[in-house]
Amino acid sequence: MAALQFSPFTSQVSPQLWHQLSKLKIDVLKLSQDSIDLKATYGAGRTIVDRESGKDIGMGCMLSASGDGFLKDRFAPAANVAIASGAVINYNTIEEFKDSNKKALFSQTADQIWASFDTDEPQISRFLLITFADLKKYKFFYWFAFPAFVPADAWTVKESGGLASAESVFGTEKLEKIADVLPAHPSAFLLKECENGTFETAPLSKYAAFFKEVPEDVRTIGFLDPSSDPQSPGWPLLNILAYLFHLTPTHKSHRVLAWRDSVVPAAGSPASAWKSRFATVVASPNSVPGVRPSAVGWERNAQGKLAPRMADLGSSMDPLQLAEQAC
Amino acid sequence: MNAIQSQYLRWRETVAPVLRESKFKEHGKITPEEFVIAGDFLTYKFPLWSWQKGDAKPREHLPADKQYLLLQGAPCPRRATSLVYTDAEEDGEQLLSMGGGSSKEDEWVQTHAGRTAPTSHPDEIDDIPDDDAVTADMQRMNLKANESMPSEDDIPDMEEEDLEDALNSNIVASVKPTQPEANNNNIQKTRKYDAMITYDKLYQTPRLWLLGYDENGTPLKPQQVFEDVSADHANKTVTIEPFPHSTSLTLASVHPCKHASVMRKVIERMNASMIEEQRKSHQSPGASSSTAAPASGGSKKWIGGALRRVTGGGTASAEKSPVATNDGEEEDGMKVDWYLVVFLKFLSSIVPTIELDSTSSF
Numbered sequence: 001m002a003a004l005q006f007s008p009f010t011s012q013v014s015p016q017l018w019h020q021l022s023k024l025k026i027d028v029l030k031l032s033q034d035s036i037d038l039k040a041t042y043g044a045g046r047t048i049v050d051r052e053s054g055k056d057i058g059m060g061c062m063l064s065a066s067g068d069g070f071l072k073d074r075f076a077p078a079a080n081v082a083i084a085s086g087a088v089i090n091y092n093t094i095e096e097f098k099d100s101n102k103k104a105l106f107s108q109t110a111d112q113i114w115a116s117f118d119t120d121e122p123q124i125s126r127f128l129l130i131t132f133a134d135l136k137k138y139k140f141f142y143w144f145a146f147p148a149f150v151p152a153d154a155w156t157v158k159e160s161g162g163l164a165s166a167e168s169v170f171g172t173e174k175l176e177k178i179a180d181v182l183p184a185h186p187s188a189f190l191l192k193e194c195e196n197g198t199f200e201t202a203p204l205s206k207y208a209a210f211f212k213e214v215p216e217d218v219r220t221i222g223f224l225d226p227s228s229d230p231q232s233p234g235w236p237l238l239n240i241l242a243y244l245f246h247l248t249p250t251h252k253s254h255r256v257l258a259w260r261d262s263v264v265p266a267a268g269s270p271a272s273a274w275k276s277r278f279a280t281v282v283a284s285p286n287s288v289p290g291v292r293p294s295a296v297g298w299e300r301n302a303q304g305k306l307a308p309r310m311a312d313l314g315s316s317m318d319p320l321q322l323a324e325q326a327c
Numbered sequence: 328m329n330a331i332q333s334q335y336l337r338w339r340e341t342v343a344p345v346l347r348e349s350k351f352k353e354h355g356k357i358t359p360e361e362f363v364i365a366g367d368f369l370t371y372k373f374p375l376w377s378w379q380k381g382d383a384k385p386r387e388h389l390p391a392d393k394q395y396l397l398l399q400g401a402p403c404p405r406r407a408t409s410l411v412y413t414d415a416e417e418d419g420e421q422l423l424s425m426g427g428g429s430s431k432e433d434e435w436v437q438t439h440a441g442r443t444a445p446t447s448h449p450d451e452i453d454d455i456p457d458d459d460a461v462t463a464d465m466q467r468m469n470l471k472a473n474e475s476m477p478s479e480d481d482i483p484d485m486e487e488e489d490l491e492d493a494l495n496s497n498i499v500a501s502v503k504p505t506q507p508e509a510n511n512n513n514i515q516k517t518r519k520y521d522a523m524i525t526y527d528k529l530y531q532t533p534r535l536w537l538l539g540y541d542e543n544g545t546p547l548k549p550q551q552v553f554e555d556v557s558a559d560h561a562n563k564t565v566t567i568e569p570f571p572h573s574t575s576l577t578l579a580s581v582h583p584c585k586h587a588s589v590m591r592k593v594i595e596r597m598n599a600s601m602i603e604e605q606r607k608s609h610q611s612p613g614a615s616s617s618t619a620a621p622a623s624g625g626s627k628k629w630i631g632g633a634l635r636r637v638t639g640g641g642t643a644s645a646e647k648s649p650v651a652t653n654d655g656e657e658e659d660g661m662k663v664d665w666y667l668v669v670f671l672k673f674l675s676s677i678v679p680t681i682e683l684d685s686t687s688s689f
Contacts, residue, residue, distance in 0.1 A: 008499055012400065012544045014521065019575035020382070041399075043375070048402050048682050057404055057517065062544075064399055067382060076392065078370075078377030078399075102490060262374060296499075298490050302543035307486040315548040316577050 002162060003154040004281060007061040007227035009042070009127075009235045011144045011299055011309075018133070018140045018313055020067030025090060025133055033096070035087040038129060040065040042236075043081040044262040045228035047275055058228030061235060063127070063146070080262045082187035082224045082236070086127035097132035097141060097308075102298075105130065110147040110295035113239065117246045120205045124187055124223075124239045130308075138317040143308040146297040148235055149242035153284030158253065162231045166257055166276035174199070175274055178222070178257075179264045188223040188240045191257060204240070207247055216251065225258035230277065233258045235297070241281060242293060249289030253282045333569050339529060340571075345388045346531045351663050352598060355591030356531035359388040361663045365533075366396050366524075368664035375399075379523075381572025389526060395572050396524040396667075403518040403539070403681045406554045407561075518542060518555065520681050523578075524667065525571060532586040533670050536570055536578045537678070552579040560677045581677055586670075593669055598660035605660070 024036070046059040063084060068074045077083055089105070091097040109128040116123040128145040157163065166175060174193075181199050183189055189201040190210050201222070202210040211219045221244065227234035237256065244254060258277040265273030301309045314321050346358045357365065370376045378393045385391045523536040539547035539555065553561040556579075564585065570576040671684045 006499060010544060012519065012540060013546075014538065015546045016382070016573060016576060019573075023575075043399070046400070046402070048404070057402065059400065059402055059517070059519070062400060062519075068379075071382070074380050074382055076378065076380050078374060078397075080374045102487065106490070298487075302545075305486045306490050309543075309545075311545060313546070315550075316546070317575070322577065 001156040001158060001282065004157050004279070005232040006148070006238055007045075007229050007232045007234050008297070009061055009063045009144070009146045009226070009299065011142075012062050012064045013142065013311060014064065014066035015311070015313055015316055016067030017065050017069070018067075018311055019317070020070050021088070021090065021131065021133055021140070022135055022317075024070060025135065029090060031092055033089060033091060035089045036070065038065060038086050038088045039069040039075050039077075040084045040086060040127065041069075041077045041081040042084060042125070042224070042226040042234075043078070044224055044260045045226050045234060045275070046262075047228045047260075058230075061227040061229075063125075063144075063226070065129075077185065079184050080182070080224075081185065082125065082226075083185050084125035084127055084187075085123065086129055088129045088131060090131045090133060092132075094132050094134070094141065097130065100130060102130070102143075102145075106145050106147060106295070106298065109145065110149070110292075113147060113295075114149075114292045117243050120203075122204060122239075122243045124204075124243065125236045138312065138314045140311045140313065141308050142311070144299040146235055146299065147295040148238035148297045149293040149295050150238065151242070151245075151284060151287050151293050153286050155238075155241055156282050156284070158280035158282055163233065163258070163277040163279045165274065166259075166278045167274040169278045170257075172274070175261070175276065176264060178259075179261065182222075182259070186222070186224050186259070187236065188221065191220040191222045193218070204243060205247075207244070216253075218255070220255045220257055222257040222259055225260050225277070227258070228260070228275075233277065233279070237281075241283070245283055245287065245289060252285065252287075253280055255279075256281050336568070337571075340527070343529045345528060349663070350531075351590075351666060352594055352660070353591070354531075355587040355589065355594060357533070357663060357666055358531070359526055359528070361666065362526040362533060363390060363393055365664055365666040365668075366393060369396065369667045372668070379572070383572050383574050386526075386528070386571070388528060395526070398522045398683065401520045401522050401682050403520055403555055405517075405680050407557050407678065407680045408554055409680075518547070519544075520555075520683075522681070522683055523570070523572075524670075527583045530583040530587065532583045532590065533667060534583045534586070535581045535674055535678075535683075537580070537681070538576070538578050549577060549579045555678055555680055557677060557679055564677065581674065586673075589673055590666070590670065593673060594661060594666075597669065602660045 029036070040063050042061075042063045045061060047056045048059070049056055068076065087109070089100075091100060105128060109126060113123050113126050116126075125146070128147070130143050130145075132141040134140070170178070177197070178191065178199050181201050183201055186201075188204050190204060190207060191199060191201055192211065192214050193199055200210075204221075221240065223236060223240055225234045226236070233256070237258070241254065241256075244251070256279050258279070260275040260277065298306055299309075301307045316322070346356060349358060349361060351357045351361060366376075366378060370378060376396050376398050379395050379397045380392055381394045385394055519540045521538040521540075523538070524533045525536060526532075527534040537552050537555075539552045541547055541551075549567040553565065556565045560581070564582045565579055566582050567577060567579050570578045570580075675681075675684050
């Protein structure tokens, strides 16, 4: 059994977020360094066919954040994306940004996720964003953290070839039926096949009631998978598995459907059209329930280092540069 | 100057009357109501698109929660400049016959036919030769693109490797994107675009806006977007203007002054071939009695066939049929629902390398 690897989130921040943050900073936050709520989204991992080489190109594992995420009444995510909530802490100076106790902040966020596991609404993909806005130079320094619980012994995949294609497990007809019953904003859900061949879904926290009559070997956990890598599921699965292990420690093996088909392939398209993956994920027998596993998840920058990223919005915010570009 | 100009443009759009009468077949223009219908259809059929409210004052001629359409993260694997046409490729041209066209002048030239993949790696596409026309154009615009690119020096040196002492390399796949050889997967770093479709009240057509991100997720400068616009349109029909549904964004946009006439031509042809198909189905014995609304499944088939003929297949050569029908039958041709789907196909000629169009299966 091979250890399962997970694709970490990469943040994609719309310039609108920085515009909105600047506005908040000037009008509302002022010198406050309290955390503010932000909602971000991730969609199913996308793969496109390169028109010239004919090869599949994966789009990675993206979490998109935009300015709308600050505004409860403006936030209008597409129906088939999952919503991740998070907290933003904006520091007043670059020194405070540098010297902030990142370990403590991270562990605080991880604790929040862990605490939510005992409620009906587990926060699978909560994130932390620390920022410093250099409003005079239109430069924004930022660092995302996506805390995910990692067991001491890695999750393993039962299938010998790693993740299998969902089509080979379910078949086209069943996948189409599953697509019909997917909840709106499906981050994670329980899935079972009814006697009449239809499918039903339920939130994760309903595990015991929903799967009461269902034999263990056909219970399926579905989640919206932001990863496009055929062999590694996306980051949210780590917390989903940790949650399930916390909820039902006796079930050490889970059938996982990594849903990646936000657009259902049209009938008659090539056989490889379905992108969803399937795996039976097994916990290590040494795992101990009830103890919070350690968490990882600071985002690496473009150079692959554990360091913040920077967005330079001079070209779209600086009045001088805007005037220069005008013809 | 720019401020005055954009104020003027904004004022001009504000005072322009709202189009009331449906004219999409005659002029290629649509009313705000039709924009909402077509947008609803697009978001239903292709849920990667979604309606947005925007953070500016809502436009009154559109519902508050349906101000514009958004597609996030459309991949753009290569620069449009890499598609620049060379003499050597003229041999690859093929004549395609348009859907309703029977005469020679209706044939379209398909370029790049039989073109093979370039040998260069997509990661290295940034090396556009300096003598390229588009690059030269951009340099004239005094961009200082390289000067203002975030350099490592600007970012405070605060790498903190010890933050993740628990990081188990067995858990994380492909954490180091700078080392492609360590990636055994198919993930390539490409530019991505957020595409927005707004309704332009002045020109009474939809309008496309583009917000680009480079391979590392850093926003592209508006002028870098020109590298992804086909050379015929860069700096001509693609302009940089304030985005109407945001208080702060300045984005690249495909100027809509020619949209109506192009859309009219495409719709005319599609309409003709659809009416033809509808007529055929009416003439067949079983269907002639049904004067009720055409079955939804049927209309999908009609447009499917028509679209294929107009946009790509090029094998059909249906006879041109008169557009006007006087017998009051159900031959109503293309429905306005499809307007935006057709619009996306048209846009793919302007931004050929941005994968806006997930509608190819129709």
